[in-house]
Amino acid sequence: xxxxxxxxxxxxxxxxxxxxxxxxxxxxxxxxxxxxxxxxxxxxxxxxxxxxxxxxxxxxxxxxxxxxxxxxxxxxxxxxxxxxxxxxxxxxxxxxxxxxxxxxxxxxxxxxxxxxxxxxxxxxxxxxxxxxxxxxxxxxxxxxxxxxxxxxxxxxxxxxxxxxxxxxxxxxxxxxxxxxxxxxxxxxxxxxxxxxxxxxxxxxxxxxxxxxxxxxxxxxxxxxxxxxxxxxxxxxxxxxxxxxxxxxxxxxxxxxxxxxxxxxxxxxxxxxxxxxxxxxxxxxxxxxxxxxxxxxxxxxxxxxxxxxxxxxxxxxxxxxxxxxxxxxxxxxxxxxxxxxxxxxxxxxxxxxxxxxxxxxxxxxxxxxxxxxxxxxxxxxxxxxxxxxxxxxxxxxxxxxxxxxxxxxxxxxxxxxxxx
Numbered sequence: 001x002x003x004x005x006x007x008x009x010x011x012x013x014x015x016x017x018x019x020x021x022x023x024x025x026x027x028x029x030x031x032x033x034x035x036x037x038x039x040x041x042x043x044x045x046x047x048x049x050x051x052x053x054x055x056x057x058x059x060x061x062x063x064x065x066x067x068x069x070x071x072x073x074x075x076x077x078x079x080x081x082x083x084x085x086x087x088x089x090x091x092x093x094x095x096x097x098x099x100x101x102x103x104x105x106x107x108x109x110x111x112x113x114x115x116x117x118x119x120x121x122x123x124x125x126x127x128x129x130x131x132x133x134x135x136x137x138x139x140x141x142x143x144x145x146x147x148x149x150x151x152x153x154x155x156x157x158x159x160x161x162x163x164x165x166x167x168x169x170x171x172x173x174x175x176x177x178x179x180x181x182x183x184x185x186x187x188x189x190x191x192x193x194x195x196x197x198x199x200x201x202x203x204x205x206x207x208x209x210x211x212x213x214x215x216x217x218x219x220x221x222x223x224x225x226x227x228x229x230x231x232x233x234x235x236x237x238x239x240x241x242x243x244x245x246x247x248x249x250x251x252x253x254x255x256x257x258x259x260x261x262x263x264x265x266x267x268x269x270x271x272x273x274x275x276x277x278x279x280x281x282x283x284x285x286x287x288x289x290x291x292x293x294x295x296x297x298x299x300x301x302x303x304x305x306x307x308x309x310x311x312x313x314x315x316x317x318x319x320x321x322x323x324x325x326x327x328x329x330x331x332x333x334x335x336x337x338x339x340x341x342x343x344x345x346x347x348x349x350x351x352x353x354x355x356x357x358x359x360x361x362x363x364x365x366x367x368x369x370x371x372x373x374x375x376x377x378x379x380x381x382x383x384x385x386x387x388x389x390x391x392x393x394x395x396x397x398x399x400x401x402x403x404x405x406x407x408x409x410x411x412x413x414x415x416x417x418x419x
Contacts, residue, residue, distance in 0.1 A: 027103040031103050034108065040098075040099075042110065043094045044065070045092050046060055046090065047089055047192045048089065051077055056076065057077060058077045058080050059072065059109075060074075060087075062110070063192035063193075065195055065227070065228065067195075070192075071110055072108070073097065073109060074109045075112040075115065076113075079113070090192065090224065093116060093117055095115050095116070096114040096115075096116075097110040097111050098113075134260070135260075140261065145264070147263075148244050148264055149213060151277065151278060152180075152211075152276060152277070155173065155211070155212070156183045156205035156211040156243070158198060158202065158205070158214065158215065159216070159269075160218065161186035164269075165217040166217065169248070169270075169272050175273075177277040177279070178280070183210070190218075190224075190226075190228060191228075195228045195231045198234060202238070206243050212244075213276055214244070214245045216238075216247055216249065216262070217269040218248075218250065219250065220251040226249060226250055229247075229249045229257070229258040230257040234258060235261045244264070245262045245263050246265075246275060246276060247259045248266040248268060251268060376388060377401050377402070377403050378401065378402045379399060379401060380402045396414065398414060398416075400412075
């Protein structure tokens with residue numbers, strides 16, 4: 001704003017520590033700059049109405065439903081009295097006015113000359129347009145929804161203080177699983193402060209590593225009461241949460257946009273309390289059933305294996321394992337005896353044949369002939385015997401002879417003459 005004042009068309013002289021502007025000058029220049037702004041239409045939610053009896057001017061506070069931002073409104077008291085139905089805290093309105101700076105108090109307000117209440121039809125039309133926008137962006141896509149943990153370590157609960165919704169969630173969850181732990185955050189669940197408070201605690205619970213699921217719970221109400229749960233900022237914040245979010249807003253017919261963005265939608269807070277934790281009685285019964293099934297399956301398997309072992313044990317190879325070995329041993333002994341007899345018979349026969357052959361060889365051999373008085377005469381050459389002498393022509397005079405008899409050999413020399 002200071003830059004806007006310094007850049008105003010009047011081109012005021014620069015200020016310094018030695019030549020400052022007085023407060024009245026600054027206030028007047030700011031008022032001049034703001035008063036040159038035109039009229040505007042603004043939408044918001046009424047959070048405070050100050051109307052004194054007999055006063056000509058009334059004061060209102062207009063708040064942004066999605067942020068911690070508010071604006072002071074001033075209007076003629078007669079304008080408020082004309083409103084039908086009368087304005088109350090939390091009413092959604094569209095106002096027409098002109099920014100005004102009051103130099104005496106140094107405050108900025110919007111001087112309003114027309115106030116229009118936002119009707120249910122228009123609210124529903126805006127919600128429907130936002131619904132189509134979020135759907136087109138994929139925030140309602142079932143593929144992006146996450147499954148809830150079977151048994152969360154801690155459940156984050158966002159709800160109104162001491163509300164029936166808080167009681168329904170806690171009581172039903174603890175009936176099903178008595179040891180369930182909750183991290184409870186109490187916030188405004190309707191009105192202009194609801195969305196900022198819910199956004200703050202939603203981010204806080206989403207950053208808590210012990211919180212495995214977050215529940216947003218509120219009882220039923222009118223369309224205006226449930227407006228915070230169709231807020232665009234809240235829907236986008238829920239879609240970016242890393243922790244699964246459960247929506248439990250209103251009753252079965254109520255369907256704020258948060259129901260479509262959340263990972264799980266429960267028609268009532270009671271349903272949310274039953275959804276976030278398992279039923280201990282049911283799980284105990286399921287464990288007993290599974291244990292019985294496992295016992296029956298194990299007994300059946302043991303019975304089958306026992307029958308198989310009995311069948312295998314009744315087979316001859318296992319019933320009398322030594323019998324086949326003994327029979328095979330007897331067969332081997334019989335075969336060995338037969339082989340021994342056969343080999344002995346062959347050896348005996350061959351021994352007899354060899355003896356007979358030896359006898360014939362002895363009879364026919366030269367030793368037997370020598371034993372009868374014969375001799376074998378061989379020529380003896382300087383390099384050794386030269387064979388058996390078979391004719392006198394082979395032994396000229398002077399030939400050295402070797403005469404072999406039965407018990408040895410003698411040498412002789414052929415004399416000069418022959419007989």
